[in-house]
Amino acid sequence: xxxxxxxxxxxxxxxxxxxxxxxxxxxxxKKVLERPIKKVPSLRGKTVVNLFIEPSTRTRVSFELAAQxxxxxxxxxxxxxxxxxxxETLKDTALNLQALNAEFIVIRHxxxxxxxxxxxxxNAHVINxxxxxxEHPTQAMxxxxxxxxxxxxxxxxxxxxxxxxxxxxxARSDIWSLTKLGAKVTLVGPTTLLPEHFRDMGVGVVHDLxxxxxQADVIxxxxxxxxRQSKAAxxxxxxxxxxxGLTRERFKKCKPDVMIMHPGPxxxxxxxxxxxxxxxxxxxxxxxxxxxxxxxxxxxxxxGGAVGGVE
Amino acid sequence: xxxxxxxxxxxxxxxxNGEDTVRDLKVENGKIVxxxxxxxxxxxxxxxxxxxxxxGLIDIHxxxxxxxxxxxxxxxxGTQSAAAGGFTTxxxxxxxxxxxxxxxxxxxxxxxxxxxxxxxVYPTGCISQGMAGELLAPIGSxxxxxxxxxxxxxxxxxxxxxxxRALEYARMFNLVVMDHCQDYALTxxxxxxxxxxxxxxxxxxxxxxxxxxxxxxNAMLAELTGCRVHCQHVTSAGGVxxxxxxxxxxxxxxxxxxxxxxxxxDESLKGYNSDFKMNPPLRTQRDIEAxxxxxxxxxxxxxxxxxxxxxxxxxxxxxxxxxxxxVGLETEFALFNTKIAxxxxxxxPKVIEALTVKAARLLDLPKGTLxxxxxxxxxxxxxxxxxxxxxxQLLSKSKNTPFDGTELTGRAIFTMVSGRPVWSLEKGILx
Numbered sequence: 001x002x003x004x005x006x007x008x009x010x011x012x013x014x015x016x017x018x019x020x021x022x023x024x025x026x027x028x029x030k031k032v033l034e035r036p037i038k039k040v041p042s043l044r045g046k047t048v049v050n051l052f053i054e055p056s057t058r059t060r061v062s063f064e065l066a067a068q069x070x071x072x073x074x075x076x077x078x079x080x081x082x083x084x085x086x087x088e089t090l091k092d093t094a095l096n097l098q099a100l101n102a103e104f105i106v107i108r109h110x111x112x113x114x115x116x117x118x119x120x121x122x123n124a125h126v127i128n129x130x131x132x133x134x135e136h137p138t139q140a141m142x143x144x145x146x147x148x149x150x151x152x153x154x155x156x157x158x159x160x161x162x163x164x165x166x167x168x169x170x171a172r173s174d175i176w177s178l179t180k181l182g183a184k185v186t187l188v189g190p191t192t193l194l195p196e197h198f199r200d201m202g203v204g205v206v207h208d209l210x211x212x213x214x215q216a217d218v219i220x221x222x223x224x225x226x227x228r229q230s231k232a233a234x235x236x237x238x239x240x241x242x243x244x245g246l247t248r249e250r251f252k253k254c255k256p257d258v259m260i261m262h263p264g265p266x267x268x269x270x271x272x273x274x275x276x277x278x279x280x281x282x283x284x285x286x287x288x289x290x291x292x293x294x295x296x297x298x299x300x301x302x303x304g305g306a307v308g309g310v311e
Numbered sequence: 312x313x314x315x316x317x318x319x320x321x322x323x324x325x326x327x328n329g330e331d332t333v334r335d336l337k338v339e340n341g342k343i344v345x346x347x348x349x350x351x352x353x354x355x356x357x358x359x360x361x362x363x364x365x366x367g368l369i370d371i372h373x374x375x376x377x378x379x380x381x382x383x384x385x386x387x388x389g390t391q392s393a394a395a396g397g398f399t400t401x402x403x404x405x406x407x408x409x410x411x412x413x414x415x416x417x418x419x420x421x422x423x424x425x426x427x428x429x430x431x432v433y434p435t436g437c438i439s440q441g442m443a444g445e446l447l448a449p450i451g452s453x454x455x456x457x458x459x460x461x462x463x464x465x466x467x468x469x470x471x472x473x474x475x476r477a478l479e480y481a482r483m484f485n486l487v488v489m490d491h492c493q494d495y496a497l498t499x500x501x502x503x504x505x506x507x508x509x510x511x512x513x514x515x516x517x518x519x520x521x522x523x524x525x526x527x528x529n530a531m532l533a534e535l536t537g538c539r540v541h542c543q544h545v546t547s548a549g550g551v552x553x554x555x556x557x558x559x560x561x562x563x564x565x566x567x568x569x570x571x572x573x574x575x576x577d578e579s580l581k582g583y584n585s586d587f588k589m590n591p592p593l594r595t596q597r598d599i600e601a602x603x604x605x606x607x608x609x610x611x612x613x614x615x616x617x618x619x620x621x622x623x624x625x626x627x628x629x630x631x632x633x634x635x636x637x638v639g640l641e642t643e644f645a646l647f648n649t650k651i652a653x654x655x656x657x658x659x660p661k662v663i664e665a666l667t668v669k670a671a672r673l674l675d676l677p678k679g680t681l682x683x684x685x686x687x688x689x690x691x692x693x694x695x696x697x698x699x700x701x702x703x704q705l706l707s708k709s710k711n712t713p714f715d716g717t718e719l720t721g722r723a724i725f726t727m728v729s730g731r732p733v734w735s736l737e738k739g740i741l742x
Contacts, residue, residue: 012511089628111629112513113583132631133513169513197510 003301007119011176025297043072048104050076066295140173142291154181163222192233221271315339321359326664327680338687341730367399367688369670372615379408384620390428392707394734396640397723399688400431406465412437412448417456459674462489478538497521504577519547530557548601555610567613570646585633620709648721691725
């Protein structure tokens with residue numbers, strides 16, 4: 001299996017083999033990250049531009065470190081400082097970056113389709129770091145990587161994704177990735193944030209968290225952005241916590257070895273009771289570490305690297 | 312140049328007269344004639360053998376963008392595009408800059424169309440001042456100045472009291488009120504049809520119910536006021552059902568189908584190409600089937616393009632930010648021919664009827680027939696011609712078509728307005 005795509009835009013269009021190639025490559029890079037010297041020369045002399053039109057710290061820093069570990073030169077642009085403020089279109093900004101010979105453009109944008117829009121117009125490798133409510137494919141890769149690392153396989157595992165599904169690009173990318181690898185995925189959230197159309201993506205749709213908790217091998221809690229997106233979708237955060245918050249009491253209904261995941265940043269006391277985020281079942285920080293390996297793998301693969309050439 | 316034309320040996324389809332026969336058609340001094348009065352040497356013959364000769368097609372829903380938005384389209388380029396699509400008459404929507412809410416703007420458009428247009432242009436006027444949905448436009452004066460209907464197309468009056476008043480008032484002047492049916496609260500931020508594909512693509516959904524609620528409102532107000540309401544670009548199965556039920560009760564309501572809404576579904580958005588973004592949005596296969604059934608059973612009697620040109624630079628942005636709409640005049644006949652006539656949903660004469668005499672009667676236009684003495688607006692169609700749409704070859708100033716590279720069947724090959732050839736497939740614009 002060899003990677004043949006110029007870009008990394010979504011999980012939906014990837015085959016199971018391509019997903020496994022990313023995971024296997026990430027596993028190799030994770031070993032590299034455990035060494036005293038974490039740098040490999042794979043992208044020496046190449047330029048990676050992080051074009052973050054929507055604010056993000058975690059993903060941007062992860063991509064910056066990933067590129068640096070591959071010996072690339074990295075520049076990060078944020079919306080506030082970019083020419084976007086002066087009215088330049090996304091297309092023009094990207095063409096200018098390409099004219100400066102950037103080989104990789106990592107884009108985070110509030111508009112769904114923004115990454116594909118650039119991929120079609122640029123020769124540079126475009127990597128989607130989250131486009132609106134569409135996809136966040138590297139997050140899905142790191143989530144999948146983390147589950148596979150812990151449980152050995154995704155096949156037959158029951159994974160709950162809980163929260164604001166409608167606006168979540170993480171949920172969409174996770175759905176594609178986890179189901180392609182054979183997991184059983186159940187989405188859990190209020191009817192107003194979880195329309196029935198999701199069923200056609202091959203997942204279960206449930207509105208009663210308590211009814212599915214005992215069967216879950218993994219619970220992935222999504223961040224609730226009540227002020228920004230879902231104000232009209234449920235009455236108050238207090239009501240949300242009452243129905244969907246992972247509290248100590250609810251946790252008792254879970255399998256003892258259930259894995260707790262969260263893409264971050266966590267609202268402690270909202271999606272999850274604070275102590276639970278730090279308990280032994282939580283892999284939240286391992287997700288962050290694995291994110292670095294996954295992003296190194298993605299940059300490496302789209303550049304044309306073959307497996308075995310990680311060094 | 313000769314002033315007499317003989318369309319020789321074509322299949323003459325003139326639904327106004329219930330005609331579908333192979334015969335010659337004669338035109339002299341801008342009118343359809345029974346016999347020529349000029350000598351043979353002065354008659355130009357147009358070989359229509361194996362082709363369809365019909366009244367010049369009429370599109371009741373076109374955005375010409377002039378005045379004020381001439382980077383997108385002008386009356387000159389828009390009417391050339393119409394001619395190339397076989398349309399000899401277009402009804403221009405009033406959402407220009409300024410909008411058509413004053414008699415001065417109406418007069419300006421009519422004058423400008425005389426000077427630069429190559430086909431007939433009938434303006435519509437706004438329902439509300441500035442299309443703001445607050446106060447009635449001077450509807451009586453607009454009618455006197457020449458508008459053939461009123462509409463706030465592109466916008467929809469949300470205030471039901473104002474809409475009721477508009478209908479009551481328009482009825483005095485025998486004006487049809489055309490409505491772009493859209494509930495704003497239900498479509499806030501919407502980009503595409505709400506359904507599986509909006510869910511997968513992460514784009515804000517634009518539910519069919521937002522259109523259906525307004526269609527239902529319009530049916531109720533039409534029944535109350537007795538004023539004719541014409542629902543523009545009906546897209547959903549529910550909308551067809553509401554109109555069907557209302558018409559069965561005798562409510563003066565009608566609907567139109569735009570070509571793209573029966574040619575494409577919301578799945579087309581999966582490439583995030585903004586040339587597939589329109590208002591109302593592309594729906595589902597189930598909706599397409601309901602629209603086609605609605606046309607076949609007479610529920611939906613009108614066909615149109617909603618020709619909506621936008622500049623490349625406006626469209627080539629993130630899809631959520633791109634304007635709604637596509638150009639349609641040059642692909643319209645081919646799409647209706649393919650999706651309705653060729654598909655066996657209804658007949659070619661029925662398609663032509665919708666695009667000629669039905670349209671003319673809806674808006675009381677002295678057009679749409681080949682009756683002796685009528686204006687010689689004539690279109691020659693080749694319903695069998697297979698051709699591939701090339702956006703670069705469109706005569707519209709804008710190229711925002713979702714059909715670039717699509718092979719279609721059926722095309723106008725010759726267009727005449729008032730006895731003057733204005734376009735032919737072979738030679739392009741002739742005037």
